[in-house]
Amino acid sequence: MERLAAGVREQAESPRSARSIPVNLGIDFGTSSTKIVARLPYEAGTPAFAVPVPASARAEGHPHLWASQLWLTREGAFSLAPASGAPAFCAMKAALMRDDGDRAIALHCAPWAATAMEAATAFLALQIRQARGWLLTRQQAAFAAGILRWSYHVGFPAASLDREDLRRRYAAVCTAARDLSRMQGALTMDLVRAALGSAPTTQEELERRGIALVPEISAAVAGFANSTKRDNGLYALVDVGAGTVDCCTFGLGDWREEGEIGCPIFMADVAMLGVEPWRSCQDDAELAAFFEKKVAEQQRGVIWDTRQRRHRSSERWRTGLPVFLLGGGAASDMHRRVTAGLDAWLRRSIRDGGGARVRALSVPEEELRFDCRKEETHRLAVAFGLSFPFGEIPKAELPRSIDDDVPARRRDIEASYVSKEMT
Known part of the structure; x- marks a missing residue:
């Protein structure tokens, strides 16, 4: 996929003197579908884009809902698209939230077996990569004036806010996924395991990588909370x-x-x-x-x-x-x-x-560029809220x-x- 390859490229052609352009990726990682909204919070009009999904990967036919599915090949490579003889896994978030989520086998393809954490890490790494790639290839005009500085805001289940073990699990998955998303080539089991094995979970390390774990409830109401309503x-x-x-x-x-x-x-x-x-x-x-x-x-x-x-x-x-x-x-x-x-x-x-x-809880239509019907934008409320600057x-x-x-x-x-x- 073109956007997966483009997502690991940096803007090497931009001059060093170019200004920095912050880009926030709001990632709503769901059990059945994943939604991503990208926002340029400090550019004119603070444009926000709902990242579109290829027709073959859509959940419920929605243009911005990526079915939360992952495939594992016999060679030990993860994929967002079906591969011959490769099994699919469809419940990564639910498995990740279980008490044994760091050990439960989520995906098996002999001789490989992935845990819930490994599957979730691979899926998020590929999602970040494809979202970055789409922006870099389809919204070039918006980024012509500088070098992009990426931030990643990932939704965290409200009912699990008091569970420190789950917060650490999410933190490890997100830091490993962010690092893996910047690597060239196939995303293999060996790479995922190595990244998770050294993944930091401290708040300081998350901030250094531009990652924020945001309660989904805070994200869902962010648009409403920042409005006159x-x-x-x-x-x-x-x-x-x-x-x-x-x-x-x-x-x-x-x-x-x-x-x-x-x-x-x-x-x-x-x-x-x-x-x-x-x-x-x-x-x-x-x-x-x-x-x-x-x-x-x-x-x-x-x-x-x-x-x-x-x-x-x-x-x-x-x-x-x-x-x-x-x-x-x-x-x-x-x-x-x-x-x-x-x-x-x-x-x-x-x-x-x-x-x-x-x-x-609708999304302000004038603030988001989307390809779906207006009555379907409520599905993007969490991702839209996650795309706000952290302070908002x-x-x-x-x-x-x-x-x-x-x-x-x-x-x-x-x-x-x-x-x-x-x-």
């Missing part, structure tokens, strides 16, 4: 993916540093309740009813714990809690129905409460660093709590 206060977010549903509550407001936006995350949960698990059981009435109940319990549990102990004092309980619904599975009728039902549930649960207001992405506070609100008295809890049997 932002209203400081408590929010909830439901991100329906192919395999999982991520649900969290968070706040938006002024950060300690002047001009920055804070994003305290009060509660977060991820569960295998996405579209694919739902499709496997929706034709069985009893199983479908049980599955839908679990989806509702997840969303209500996160919101209710926030109400009872994490942010009891928020005005949103009285005026209405805004709930963002996004993700590839947001079109699922069942998931939409459950999220829409939060309004009536909250009104029943909180006396004189304002319920919930479900809203879409809301600063996340981890749940463990946020104190609970003053606990409610026991009789207040009993008066307003809605049990599972009452739903």
Whole structure:
């Protein structure tokens, strides 16, 4: 592929006196698809480009969703395209997040066997390489005035923010992938293992390589938080993916540093309740009813714990809690129905409460150059937010660093709590 070869080239023809042009790659590494948005944050109009995907590699036929698939050849080389006799792996992110993600065999092609970390590293290295190559070959005019300085902002699951082991795993994968993306030739198992074996995970080393691990929730709301539509206060977010549903509550407001936006995350949960698990059981009435109940319990549990102990004092309980619904599975009728039902549930649960207001989290069309239909740009919200300069992405506070609100008295809890049997 032309862009893979171009992605490792540097601008050797540019004079040393040329100015530096920062380029941010926002990489939304997903279970079923990966999205990349490239932004030139300090050029006129701060142009942002959704990196297009070849037709053969598209997920769901979307022009900017690269199916998260990787092939391993008998020669021990990784590929983003099918190769004769090579097996494919399609669940790298899910495998990486498992407790045994650094050991689990993710991809096997005798005599080779790749772990989840090795597969994820190879996939991200090739994605970075192809994205760089596309920009260098298709957007040459934008880069004619200087030498590119690349930064890589990679989304990190909100529900895993308190897991230091997973953060280190992600850090190793990203630093190794960045280094490998700059190498010429085939990406082999030996190269990946060598890169991972020496991959640093400290914050200092990530910064030196231009890498930032960004909570996906902060990235998803970055466009909204930097717009005139932002209203400081408590929010909830439901991100329906192919395999999982991520649900969290968070706040938006002024950060300690002047001009920055804070994003305290009060509660977060991820569960295998996405579209694919739902499709496997929706034709069985009893199983479908049980599955839908679990989806509702997840969303209500996160919101209710926030109400009872994490942010009891928020005005949103009285005026209405805004709930963002996004993700590839947001079109699922069942998931939409459950999220829409939060309004009536909250009104029943909180006396004189304002319920919930479900809203879409769209990408500002005037800020992004894309090839898909306008109604499909919401799939790019996380990658779009990741492409912002790091200082403009809301600063996340981890749940463990946020104190609970003053606990409610026991009789207040009993008066307003809605049990599972009452739903």
